[in-house]
Amino acid sequence: MIVPGTASQAMAAELAAELEEPLAEVESRHFADGEMLVEVPPQDGRAIVVAATGSSDAHIQLLQLQDAVREAGASEIVTVIPYMGYARQDEAFEPGQPVSARAMARAISTGTDRVLVVSPHEPAITDFFTVPTTAVDAAERLAEPLPGDLRDPVFLAPDHGAIDLAESVRDAYGTGETDAFEKHRDRETGDVEIQPANLSVAGRDLVVVDDIIATGGTMSGAIAALGEEPERVFVGTVHPLLVDSAHSRLANAGCQKIYGTDTIDRSVSEVSVAPVLTEALRD
Numbered sequence: 001m002i003v004p005g006t007a008s009q010a011m012a013a014e015l016a017a018e019l020e021e022p023l024a025e026v027e028s029r030h031f032a033d034g035e036m037l038v039e040v041p042p043q044d045g046r047a048i049v050v051a052a053t054g055s056s057d058a059h060i061q062l063l064q065l066q067d068a069v070r071e072a073g074a075s076e077i078v079t080v081i082p083y084m085g086y087a088r089q090d091e092a093f094e095p096g097q098p099v100s101a102r103a104m105a106r107a108i109s110t111g112t113d114r115v116l117v118v119s120p121h122e123p124a125i126t127d128f129f130t131v132p133t134t135a136v137d138a139a140e141r142l143a144e145p146l147p148g149d150l151r152d153p154v155f156l157a158p159d160h161g162a163i164d165l166a167e168s169v170r171d172a173y174g175t176g177e178t179d180a181f182e183k184h185r186d187r188e189t190g191d192v193e194i195q196p197a198n199l200s201v202a203g204r205d206l207v208v209v210d211d212i213i214a215t216g217g218t219m220s221g222a223i224a225a226l227g228e229e230p231e232r233v234f235v236g237t238v239h240p241l242l243v244d245s246a247h248s249r250l251a252n253a254g255c256q257k258i259y260g261t262d263t264i265d266r267s268v269s270e271v272s273v274a275p276v277l278t279e280a281l282r283d
């Protein structure tokens with residue numbers, strides 16, 4: 001049975017349909033003191049808990065769901081984390097700081113037999129889990145919403161860390177060149193400085209892809225650094241966090257279309273990661 005966290009219901013429904021497994025209706029409530037409580041239906045065999053952890057409450061709810069399905073009779077628990085919060089804190093950046101991704105991974109590992117994490121910022125964070133854990137790359141899904149008539153397309157990554165992502169999207173689309181910007185983020189201020197990529201984009205369709213769009217600063221900075229007028233600009237991301245005025249920021253930067261997957265449920269979540277998860281779960 002697929003058992004969704006509150007934030008992952010749409011994605012879990014897609015997964016249930018792909019896997020032809022029942023979808024649990026989870027009861028979830030808050031008490032007056034702020035504590036949460038979930039309730040799951042009776043379980044039998046494998047339970048697949050699907051819960052993005054984009055907020056502290058979602059983290060707690062995931063731990064509760066894992067415990068609840070075990071109590072309700074599940075003999076095996078697989079945890080699917082469509083979007084893992086705190087994954088970008090994968091090292092102690094200053095003395096006295098935690099490796100938050102490790103702390104989260106250890107807590108999640110205590111309640112499950114296996115974990116699948118969709119497109120984590122650094123696949124190496126899978127080593128922080130203490131049960132078998134797989135990073136499932138969903139980048140190929142970002143090719144699907146693109147129009148079939150892209151003009152001489154360039155698939156751009158806003159930094160070198162995302163070049164694999166740009167290549168995966170290009171490969172799934174079937175044609176085009178790839179390139180990456182040089183990005184530097186000031187740790188104190190959070191300001192992003194971006195140097196342009198090498199390829200000429202004048203008159204061509206541009207697809208800028210990244211694993212996460214949070215404030216939109218990285219993406220809008222990349223587009224502003226182009227120095228040339230592309231034909232159209234498409235912006236795709238696996239995890240469309242889109243906090244504050246990120247969407248407006250990108251629209252003002254000249255993006256024709258902003259789209260993402262359903263790892264985070266947003267109005268731009270046009271494509272589901274369920275097919276790649278289904279494949280990983282069948283392995």
Ligand code: R5P
Pocket residue numbers: 121158159161162192210211212213214215216217218219
């Ligand atoms: C970091 O390197 C990530 O890949 C993203 O580029 C970053 O998290 C995006 O954040 P923002 O939208 O706030 O610039």
